[in-house]
Amino acid sequence: MDGDLMSLTTRRLLTMLALPAGLVAAVVVAPGAANAAGVSATIKTATTLKVRSAPSQTAKIVGTVRKNQKVTVACVITGQRVTGTVRTTTAWDRIGTGRYVSHAYVQTSGKIPRCAPAAKPAAPRYVVGTVKSADGKVNLRAGASIKSAVAGSVASGAKVDLACSVTGDLVKGTVRATTRWDRTRAGSYISNAYLYSGALPVCAATSTPTPVAPVVNLTPAQFIRAAVPGAQADWRANGVPPSVTIAQAILESGWGRSDLSATSKNYFGIKCQNGGYGKIANGCRTVRTNECTKAGECFVTTASFRTYASQADSFRDHGSFLRSNSRYAGAFAYTKDANNFIKKVWQAGYATDPKYVEKVTGIMQSYDLYQYDTWK
Template identity: 55%
Template sequence: MGLNTRRLLAAPLLVLAAGGGLLLAPSAAQAAGVTATVDVNSAPLKMRKSPSLTGTVVGTLRDNQKVTIVCAVTGPAVRGSVRTSTQWDRLSDGAYIAHAYVTGSKTIPRCVSTSPQAQPVKAKPAAGTYKIGTVHSADGAVNVRTGPSTAAPVKRAVGDGVTVQGVCGVVGSNVVGSVRTTTQWNRLTDGGYISHAYVVTPTLKLCPGASLTPPKTTPAITPEQFLAASVTGAQQGWREFGVPASVTIAQAILESGWGRSGLSTADRNYFGIKCQSGRFGTLASGCHDYVTQECSAAGKCFTTTASFRTYPTMGHSFRDHGNFLRVNSRYQPAFSYTKDANKFIWNVWKAGYATDPNYYMKITALMASYDLYKYDVWK
């Protein structure tokens, strides 16, 4: 046997003919594995059976623990203590961990086998089919679920400041969140659902077949408590924008039914102020779509979708009411009477604020019946 033949036989066997196919030997790096370090700060890192947050947990790793990574695959994005990444690392025992929690200086090779557990990168949704929203949570991570309910299984969790891609909105479980209290859930591009109570987003359309009619609920406070809660925001509205506090409170009583309306209970919107092309100003926290009945000047009524502002507090709604009147030129004549509540609301009504011919009488009757004038402290 010649020298060249002996050298060929001594080399590692890389390719074997097998039934017409090829069997690839692993790369040297993949065979030996790459040593890396877990960085989770506090809670243990979960090892999963598949490269996904929904994969079965098969173990945990502590902070600073060394691991041997064989190769990497693509899976759902994870925001970790090291990075945000779609990479998942396969360990020497076959388990997977999110690369978002791993540090190391060596390059991790891609898994060369077509493992059924490896997940290809999904195509990016077409622009215009979704709207970007931002999660705002003072309560920790927010769950993205398989359905619009707090009882639905969790697909993943997202933290404060994370952006999500909302497609449309549906009604689901009522949630008290950091942005608002609402029954709206936003369907995301991956099919998951996140409560609108934690998301600041442009107006979302209704999901096909869905209704966002506000729930009819009973207020948790009495009229006396409503008045007490109204004073601070109403007086701040006068100081900032010049609308008499008595007028603001009376309008809130009439337009929200002492806080009984769906808008006020779900979105803290006491005056029915709408969003304009997705814009909600500086005092509101977002927009909420509702199916409403509206009527034309000719008296023809029809069903439509309207987008209303949502507020973090009652006071924000009251202050935005003052801002709304101040910035609309049609109401400017009223601001000649910022210290005369009756003349102020007369001019607001005459400028077309309400079509009800008895609106002025209703407002002044409320101001007199509940002595709302006592809240007009001109300072």
């Protein structure tokens, strides 16, 4: 094959020498012009040849070329060594943007220019932050949450290179109370509540992926059966009728299909307060939520919600919330009267929906949840 190519090239050169000088000048193309136009080539393969997104046989397949197909090669680049029908080589020919074929299967009579090296990405810029803490060393975490794994710590006065910021758990620190967390050069996160720093760009969305809620497909009977033990345990601990707890959980979590309940085991939307999550929850999670004013004006914001290890913990925290809040004290005169209990809770301001009691009692009646209002 190499010999055939040599004789072909030699014959062309001899023919050109026999032409008049002016005609020769018209036939010879300047190297720059040849490179710009590309080099004509022929694919030499038994059937078809895969076109790859990069110079490697493991790169994504983005097309094919057939036997003896004519292609235009823009340039050549070094890649994976391939043994083909023409030669064994590490050269790969670019035949389009993001399209490469191994030169081991390409026959051409012209010299292919080298591909220009890819432009190096601009070096990232960092903002230097200064740690200020009256609470000892500040933890660096794997995510923008106080429940994320600890990746290290820094002392007050330390300088930290910061890349960008994200919204995370609310933290009340020495400098401020904020939901802003800053990503460091190393990829860990530190609460801005303990930092003095300049402005930072918002991190790309992929920097702190939102937990993906598992798919919950429990039937009503399955959901109720799973909820009964925790609801009855909360009755023993706090005095909330199990039928009320289960019905509220069904209504407020959509049978456990809401993002909060599926991801954080939070069935009642109980929020963290100034980064605190009480004695039963195991952390906080900041999510986007819709909030409405008393005037009925709604808006999108972020809020920090409690997370739990189990549904039973969520139920117990809900009961503790009602029991410890004096505004709901009147309801606990009806711990064995579910309908009056939920009515008193609603009247104390638990929900603004005028049909809230009707909805909760309707669920209790439809699924005969009163049967679980017994001590066990």
